[in-house]
Amino acid sequence: MKIKEALENYTFVLPAAAIFSVFYVIPFIWVFQLGLFEWDGISFTRTFVGLQNFKEIFFQDKSWWQAMWNASYITLIALTFQNILAFMLAWACDREIKMKNFYRVIFFIPPVLSEVVVGMAWRFIINDIDGANIINRTLTGMGMPNLVHNWLSDPNTALTTVALVHCWKGFGWGFLIFLAGLQTIPRELYEAARVDGASAWQSFRKITLPLMVPVMVLVAILTVLGTMQVFVLIVSLVGGEFAGHTSVPVLRILASMRGSSRFGYACAQGITFGMVLIAISFIQYRFSKKARQ
Amino acid sequence: MLIRSVVLSVFALFSVLGCSNQKIDSKPTITVWHWMTDRDSAFQALAKKYESLTGIRVNFELYAPSDAYSQKIRAAAQGTNLPDIFGILGEKRDFASFIKAGHILDITSYMEADNSAWKNKLFPKALAVNEFAPGNSYGINPGIFGVPIDIMTIQMVYNKKLFGQLGLNPNRPPKTFQEFLDIGNKIKAAGMQGLVSGWGEVWMIDCLANNYAFNIMGKDKVLATIRGEVPYTDPDWIRVFSIFKQMQESGVLAKGIVTMINKSAEQLFANEKAVFAFNGSWCVNVYKGMNPNLEYGAMLPPAASDKYPISIWGGAGSSFMVNARSKNKGEAVKFLAWLTDQDQQAYLAKETNNLPANKNSLSKIPEILAQFARGMDYATHPNIWGVSEFSLVIEAFDRGIQSIIIGERTPEQVAGEVQSIKERELAKKRAR
Numbered sequence: 001m002k003i004k005e006a007l008e009n010y011t012f013v014l015p016a017a018a019i020f021s022v023f024y025v026i027p028f029i030w031v032f033q034l035g036l037f038e039w040d041g042i043s044f045t046r047t048f049v050g051l052q053n054f055k056e057i058f059f060q061d062k063s064w065w066q067a068m069w070n071a072s073y074i075t076l077i078a079l080t081f082q083n084i085l086a087f088m089l090a091w092a093c094d095r096e097i098k099m100k101n102f103y104r105v106i107f108f109i110p111p112v113l114s115e116v117v118v119g120m121a122w123r124f125i126i127n128d129i130d131g132a133n134i135i136n137r138t139l140t141g142m143g144m145p146n147l148v149h150n151w152l153s154d155p156n157t158a159l160t161t162v163a164l165v166h167c168w169k170g171f172g173w174g175f176l177i178f179l180a181g182l183q184t185i186p187r188e189l190y191e192a193a194r195v196d197g198a199s200a201w202q203s204f205r206k207i208t209l210p211l212m213v214p215v216m217v218l219v220a221i222l223t224v225l226g227t228m229q230v231f232v233l234i235v236s237l238v239g240g241e242f243a244g245h246t247s248v249p250v251l252r253i254l255a256s257m258r259g260s261s262r263f264g265y266a267c268a269q270g271i272t273f274g275m276v277l278i279a280i281s282f283i284q285y286r287f288s289k290k291a292r293q
Numbered sequence: 294m295l296i297r298s299v300v301l302s303v304f305a306l307f308s309v310l311g312c313s314n315q316k317i318d319s320k321p322t323i324t325v326w327h328w329m330t331d332r333d334s335a336f337q338a339l340a341k342k343y344e345s346l347t348g349i350r351v352n353f354e355l356y357a358p359s360d361a362y363s364q365k366i367r368a369a370a371q372g373t374n375l376p377d378i379f380g381i382l383g384e385k386r387d388f389a390s391f392i393k394a395g396h397i398l399d400i401t402s403y404m405e406a407d408n409s410a411w412k413n414k415l416f417p418k419a420l421a422v423n424e425f426a427p428g429n430s431y432g433i434n435p436g437i438f439g440v441p442i443d444i445m446t447i448q449m450v451y452n453k454k455l456f457g458q459l460g461l462n463p464n465r466p467p468k469t470f471q472e473f474l475d476i477g478n479k480i481k482a483a484g485m486q487g488l489v490s491g492w493g494e495v496w497m498i499d500c501l502a503n504n505y506a507f508n509i510m511g512k513d514k515v516l517a518t519i520r521g522e523v524p525y526t527d528p529d530w531i532r533v534f535s536i537f538k539q540m541q542e543s544g545v546l547a548k549g550i551v552t553m554i555n556k557s558a559e560q561l562f563a564n565e566k567a568v569f570a571f572n573g574s575w576c577v578n579v580y581k582g583m584n585p586n587l588e589y590g591a592m593l594p595p596a597a598s599d600k601y602p603i604s605i606w607g608g609a610g611s612s613f614m615v616n617a618r619s620k621n622k623g624e625a626v627k628f629l630a631w632l633t634d635q636d637q638q639a640y641l642a643k644e645t646n647n648l649p650a651n652k653n654s655l656s657k658i659p660e661i662l663a664q665f666a667r668g669m670d671y672a673t674h675p676n677i678w679g680v681s682e683f684s685l686v687i688e689a690f691d692r693g694i695q696s697i698i699i700g701e702r703t704p705e706q707v708a709g710e711v712q713s714i715k716e717r718e719l720a721k722k723r724a725r
Binding site for chain 2: 040047063123127128129135155237240243
């Protein structure tokens with residue numbers, strides 16, 4: 001009887017396990033395998049180089065680590081600025097305010113737009129000679145002409161500008177998830193707190209924040225995974241890696257694959273990058289578990 | 294019972310139909326994959342014409358953008374699913390990899406048949422891009438492996454109206470680098486924008502830098518550098534890097550050129566917002582679409598030295614290759630020979646404003662295109678040098694020039710960095 005039950009259970013799990021294997025596990029193993037070869041992506045012959053590609057990534061490829069640092073910087077801004085903004089707006093829309101449905105729709109427009117469109121639109125807004133120069137004009141209009149700047153062509157501001165445009169594009173996802181999370185908190189808890197004389201700040205700190213921790217962790221994981229892989233926006237905003245200042249891992253992988261025809265090395269970069277993302281997600285998950293306890 | 298009868302009847306009907314006489318079409322269909330959105334309608338028209346003449350259907354399939362096309366070709370090569378005719382986007386080593394894998398037919402014998410009748414029709418420099426010379430460093434048997442369908446040169450263009458506004462003679466573009474820099478000062482004083490180009494996409498930086506490398510040190514020394522015999526820290530190379538610093542300081546470069554994509558650069562020049570542009574001959578069609586009244590002229594990059602002539606990148610704009618595994622390869626070669634005939638080339642030039650690969654079709658092209666065509670006398674291309682630089686060195690070279698333009702590094706620093714990467718790659722090559 002037990003064997004029959006076990007077989008039944010495995011039968012139900014089998015389709016999901018098969019799909020997961022075919023589309024995730026096998027490609028991952030295959031890409032790892034390709035990472036052990038020197039291969040141009042065209043010929044039928046590949047030269048086995050062992051872990052040489054991985055060694056080169058870890059000990060010689062400075063531009064790879066610069067790209068990782070750049071992506072981490074954008075991610076840090078997204079984790080803080082983007083998610084705080086998303087949470088605050090979700091919190092505001094969760095309350096009884098006028099036109100809250102209108103705001104919900106407005107806030108969700110940027111995420112559904114194409115990254116290329118967003119990049120081109122912001123490039124037009126920001127740039128002076130091939131754009132409308134709106135940011136600089138506004139700064140001049142506000143009496144701050146000393147801040148007027150080539151935001152996308154200055155190595156000191158290019159990455160931050162990219163990060164802020166990315167936040168503008170991405171905060172809608174966080175907003176939506178936070179709003180859904182906030183709506184699951186029973187209203188009775190707030191009413192009971194009010195009856196007990198708790199202030200709005202105390203309610204927020206003692207009820208909203210603790211109950212939102214799992215949602216915050218989910219949003220944080222999604223933000224990290226989404227932001228670390230940003231590249232389309234960068235290409236449409238600054239045309240590419242801009243002397244390495246806006247270089248990110250996916251652009252590096254593309255450069256290895258397309259620019260240098262080093263498919264094996266690109267696969268090794270992809271595996272390294274994937275492992276980093278898995279590690280970050282795992283740490284975040286562990287952290288959330290502790291926070292919940 | 295009824296269901297069984299219906300199923301059997303349907304089966305019998307299909308069996309009878311399957312055994313019936315069918316007219317078998319003996320004429321093959323040639324499939325061509327390409328990425329050229331601007332030429333697709335002209336190709337379709339020519340395909341119809343070819344079908345009416347020969348009865349052979351040519352199926353042009355467009356896959357754009359070029360990045361997606363490039364990936365499709367590689368994937369098809371892996372699966373040996375390439376079409377009868379296709380083009381390759383990439384460097385000469387990619388071309389060599391396709392040949393080594395047996396994907397591309399050697400068409401030398403077809404080109405050289407009838408006293409090289411086909412070969413002699415085409416611009417030699419356009420053909421050279423598709424040719425592997427004896428003793429080439431890629432290890433390919435010498436021969437011709439592709440057919441150029443148009444040619445291109447990458448040069449500078451200048452706006453005649455803005456030249457007039459700056460008090461310059463619209464019919465006399467700068468000949469020397471110093472004259473060019475002096476115009477930069479005038480541009481800065483007038484509050485205009487100088488040179489625009491897609492330098493955010495970096496390869497055009499590489500192109501201009503190579504033009505000046507040929508001008509300053511000559512072809513032999515450039516090739517010796519690629520072979521690893523001359524370091525990038527050589528004073529001549531530092532002078533090449535310094536060219537970009539001088540351009541930046543004189544004000545001849547437009548603001549934000551290091552993050553500019555070529556489409557934006559083309560818009561700026563077409564809308565008369567920039568005095569100069571560095572662009573390929575394909576720009577004639579682009580500018581015509583954006584501003585038909587634009588008055589401009591083509592010019593060679595102003596020479597920085599009188600020791601060697603300035604060279605520009607040019608040669609085959611786009612080429613087609615024949616799939617060596619195709620069962621229609623004979624027909625495919627015949628079609629390409631027809632496509633590069635004078636009339637078809639003249640039609641393509643007229644419809645798409647690209648320079649024809651056939652020498653005899655040049656007489657009917659507009660004056661601005663003729664100016665680009667005259668640049669062919671100065672044309673060279675990395676694909677005909679027989680040696681190729683390491684891609685990581687090219688990347689460091691281009692990024693370094695971007696750093697010089699934004700004032701982040703000096704020419705000497707960039708030269709040192711490029712050389713250290715070169716030495717690392719050479720050591721790796723020796724170890725293999």
